[in-house]
Amino acid sequence: MDTKTQDSTSLPLQEKIVINNTIPRAIELVILSLLISLLVYRVVTFKDQDHYFPWLLALLCESWFTFNWILVVNAKWFQCMTKTYPERLLDRVNELELPAVDIFVTTADPILEPSIITMNTMLSLLAVDYPANKLALYLSDDACSPLMFYSLLETAKFAKTWVPFCKKYNVQVRAPFRYFTSNPPSTDDKSLEFQQEWKKMKNEYGILYKKIEIAAQSTYPCDRDSDFGVFADVHRSNHPTIIKVVSENKEGTPNELPHVIYISREKNPKHHHHYKAGAMNVLARVSGVMTNAPLMLNVDCDMYANNPQVFLHAMCMFFGFKNEEDCGFVQFPQAFYNGLKDDPFGTQLVHLFYMANGVESMQGAFYGGSNCFHRRKVIYGSSPNYAIKTGNLDNEYLHKMFGKSTEMRESAAQALSGSNSKMENRRIPSSFVEAAIQVAGCSYEYGTAWGKKMGWMYGSTTEDILTGISIHGRGWKSVYCIPEPAPFLGCAPLTYPVALIQQKRWATGLLEVFFTNKNPLLLTINGKLWFRQALVYMWLCFWAARSVPEICYAILPAYCIITNSRFLPGISELTFLIPMGIFVIHTLYGLWEVKRLGVSVRMWWNLQRMGRVNTMTAWLFGYWNVVLKVLGLSQMVFDVTPKDQSSLDGDDIDDANAGRFTYDSSPMIVPGVVILLVNLTALVSGLSGLVNIGSSENWMAVYGLGEVFCSVFVTLCFWEYLKGLFGNGKYGIPSSTIWKSGGLALLFVQSWRRSSQWF
Numbered sequence: 001m002d003t004k005t006q007d008s009t010s011l012p013l014q015e016k017i018v019i020n021n022t023i024p025r026a027i028e029l030v031i032l033s034l035l036i037s038l039l040v041y042r043v044v045t046f047k048d049q050d051h052y053f054p055w056l057l058a059l060l061c062e063s064w065f066t067f068n069w070i071l072v073v074n075a076k077w078f079q080c081m082t083k084t085y086p087e088r089l090l091d092r093v094n095e096l097e098l099p100a101v102d103i104f105v106t107t108a109d110p111i112l113e114p115s116i117i118t119m120n121t122m123l124s125l126l127a128v129d130y131p132a133n134k135l136a137l138y139l140s141d142d143a144c145s146p147l148m149f150y151s152l153l154e155t156a157k158f159a160k161t162w163v164p165f166c167k168k169y170n171v172q173v174r175a176p177f178r179y180f181t182s183n184p185p186s187t188d189d190k191s192l193e194f195q196q197e198w199k200k201m202k203n204e205y206g207i208l209y210k211k212i213e214i215a216a217q218s219t220y221p222c223d224r225d226s227d228f229g230v231f232a233d234v235h236r237s238n239h240p241t242i243i244k245v246v247s248e249n250k251e252g253t254p255n256e257l258p259h260v261i262y263i264s265r266e267k268n269p270k271h272h273h274h275y276k277a278g279a280m281n282v283l284a285r286v287s288g289v290m291t292n293a294p295l296m297l298n299v300d301c302d303m304y305a306n307n308p309q310v311f312l313h314a315m316c317m318f319f320g321f322k323n324e325e326d327c328g329f330v331q332f333p334q335a336f337y338n339g340l341k342d343d344p345f346g347t348q349l350v351h352l353f354y355m356a357n358g359v360e361s362m363q364g365a366f367y368g369g370s371n372c373f374h375r376r377k378v379i380y381g382s383s384p385n386y387a388i389k390t391g392n393l394d395n396e397y398l399h400k401m402f403g404k405s406t407e408m409r410e411s412a413a414q415a416l417s418g419s420n421s422k423m424e425n426r427r428i429p430s431s432f433v434e435a436a437i438q439v440a441g442c443s444y445e446y447g448t449a450w451g452k453k454m455g456w457m458y459g460s461t462t463e464d465i466l467t468g469i470s471i472h473g474r475g476w477k478s479v480y481c482i483p484e485p486a487p488f489l490g491c492a493p494l495t496y497p498v499a500l501i502q503q504k505r506w507a508t509g510l511l512e513v514f515f516t517n518k519n520p521l522l523l524t525i526n527g528k529l530w531f532r533q534a535l536v537y538m539w540l541c542f543w544a545a546r547s548v549p550e551i552c553y554a555i556l557p558a559y560c561i562i563t564n565s566r567f568l569p570g571i572s573e574l575t576f577l578i579p580m581g582i583f584v585i586h587t588l589y590g591l592w593e594v595k596r597l598g599v600s601v602r603m604w605w606n607l608q609r610m611g612r613v614n615t616m617t618a619w620l621f622g623y624w625n626v627v628l629k630v631l632g633l634s635q636m637v638f639d640v641t642p643k644d645q646s647s648l649d650g651d652d653i654d655d656a657n658a659g660r661f662t663y664d665s666s667p668m669i670v671p672g673v674v675i676l677l678v679n680l681t682a683l684v685s686g687l688s689g690l691v692n693i694g695s696s697e698n699w700m701a702v703y704g705l706g707e708v709f710c711s712v713f714v715t716l717c718f719w720e721y722l723k724g725l726f727g728n729g730k731y732g733i734p735s736s737t738i739w740k741s742g743g744l745a746l747l748f749v750q751s752w753r754r755s756s757q758w759f
């Protein structure tokens with residue numbers, strides 16, 4: 001063996017890099033000790049207060065904030081990340097040994113999720129750097145849309161030239177809508193042949209785009225007598241299963257296209273379809289009987305693969321750990337190609353970076369619903385290092401877990417015992433269509449473990465976190481992989497009402513997790529979830545619950561100014577330094593934290609204020625949703641986030657107005673407007689009080705400076721709402737919302753004025 005190969009085979013495929021975290025940790029502890037001092041101070045001075053109510057409320061809120069801060073400190077305590085070396089992979093692993101991967105793309109609505117976006121995602125995945133005979137691409141269409149099917153047929157045809165083109169010229173961005181937005185490559189560095197092919201490809205993509213656009217405009221895009229006959233007279237919420245093998249790599253050659261399969265699972269109003277989690281379970285079963293790859297990748301319809309090496313990075317993780325337990329799944333980050341500058345609505349998840357690096361030192365990344373490679377056997381409920389031989393799995397057990405389909409049970413036994421990774425087991429999808437239709441039926445799951453003990457878990461609108469926690473609860477670890485360039489890019493919400501709906505769904509789903517049997521504390525006691533990881537899950541679950549103390553705290557300063565009471569120490573007292581210290585250090589620390597990520601100060605401020613605004617509006621509704629659900633009064637719905645097509649139509653998004661707040665009549669805005677109005681009333685009444693006192697008296701003694709400062713701060717956080725009160729058209733808050741909120745604000749202020757004497 002020569003030295004070169006010896007070196008490269010001994011080098012690791014992945015490496016954990018520990019990041020020095022001493023200074024942040026010290027600052028976090030300073031903040032924590034200040035918070036605790038504040039609590040002690042409140043308790044000690046409680047009996048000296050003229051007004052007990054604001055003091056008590058402040059104590060309760062601050063106790064919660066301290067608890068939350070402890071969860072944050074725990075989450076970020078050790079920081080590390082895992083680096084991958086795909087260039088070493090093929091020295092260590094023979095291409096033939098690379099495992100097969102079944103790829104799942106979910107879509108649910110051809111209007112909210114334009115099919116051309118989904119098709120670009122498909123194209124980017126068809127063209128990844130990985131042997132095509134190891135891949136099968138499944139598209140789940142919850143809308144049962146003939147347009148989607150038509151688009152997929154056309155896309156598969158286009159892919160026959162697109163994929164070889166990408167591979168021949170090593171194209172970096174393999175989603176055509178992104179690739180062709182940049183100018184034609186300059187002449188000097190590329191050959192004439194490339195120039196010509198580039199133009200030809202661009203032209204062909206233009207034709208595909210046009211075809212899909214025209215089809216989208218007609219009610220029924222295609223000929224009823226052809227392949228599309230099955231779509232005639234179906235209703236999206238009531239129809240039989242449709243499964244079509246769109247393209248098949250029968251010869252199993254690595255340079256052809258992967259298999260492409262269209263699935264629209266059976267729907268019937270009598271059976272709950274469990275939204276995305278339900279779709280994922282159907283995908284797991286259908287792919288189980290059709291191709292049964294040992295690994296699966298799942299992406300949302302808008303998340304195209306932006307880095308063609310992404311599969312190789314994932315394999316560095318799967319092959320790089322000695323112990324498979326250390327790599328239950330591999331999660332790639334969610335980033336956005338259309339992210340608005342400086343994240344005005346606070347939806348791009350940038351600030352979760354330190355949390356992600358923190359859990360990487362524990363059990364590992366959260367499953368984020370998209371951009372994740374799973375082991376099939378992990379999804380099938382197996383525990384780490386639990387060796388199963390096919391013969392050991394008795395039929396009764398398989399029946400109870402996986403359902404009645406014989407093919408399903410056989411394939412599950414293979415997956416659990418690991419025998420599906422053998423090349424000899426390669427399957428041809430079209431010979432399993434019948435079996436696949438059976439397992440995609442809407443009543444197939446009854447009496448089985450799907451959604452309860454294995455598969456994607458039911459019971460939360462954030463099925464990702466629920467599924468991830470149950471995997472960690474069985475003792476698996478996971479890894480977060482952040483290669484350059486960004487592995488996947490998707491569509492961020494582009495308007496405020498859409499961002500609100502998404503935030504509400506997340507907050508709802510996360511709190512729902514707490515009320516299932518996958519509760520983090522339960523899984524630590526009964527399962528194998530690490531205690532510290534459980535605390536991080538708690539931090540996540542409690543997003544919605546944070547709304548209540550935050551709202552109380554945002555209203556407190558106004559209450560105090562209006563009722564002439566106090567919730568903070570006076571400015572002349574030494575103890576004033578405690579809350580001031582918390583505010584100043586926390587602010588500067590937050591600024592430094594995002595600065596280290598290389599984002600602008602403007603973005604920091606947006607994250608700050610939207611952190612507050614989202615908590616007090618969307619998350620409050622998330623909280624109510626869960627309360628109603630726990631009381632049995634309502635059921636959850638998964639509202640799909642609209643994916644914006646304008647960015648790929650080449651319509652310049654109106655730059656001046658991009659990121660400007662728009663409003664609809666959503667009730668979620670009401671609490672925000674009430675908080676704003678109450679604080680404005682307090683500031684105005686405070687000011688007019690000052691005028692009456694005259695200059696001779698010490699006005700500082702009358703109004704607590706701390707309270708006024710807090711009130712101004714809350715107003716600044718809701719500055720966009722203030723603009724919305726006076727805005728026109730969609731930029732204005734609807735007058736009905738203003739009236740409702742105004743009424744509520746008035747009610748609060750009046751009742752405080754009357755009742756404050758008693759507390």
Ligand SMILES: O=c1ccn([C@@H]2O[C@H](COP(=O)(O)OP(=O)(O)O[C@H]3O[C@H](CO)[C@@H](O)[C@H](O)[C@H]3O)[C@@H](O)[C@H]2O)c(=O)[nH]1
Pocket residue numbers: 106107108109113140142274275276279299300301302334368369370461462463464465502506509638639640641642
């Ligand atoms: O009944 C449904 C509803 C949704 N989806 C699909 O689910 C995906 C995510 O939906 P989206 O509206 O884009 O939600 P987001 O809030 O953007 O998604 C984030 O949050 C979800 C819930 O936590 C995760 O499932 C996602 O992976 C994660 O990207 C999309 O591909 C949809 O097509 C379905 O397949 N069936």
Ligand SMILES: [Mn+2]
Pocket residue numbers: 300302490491641
């Ligand atoms: Mn999305």
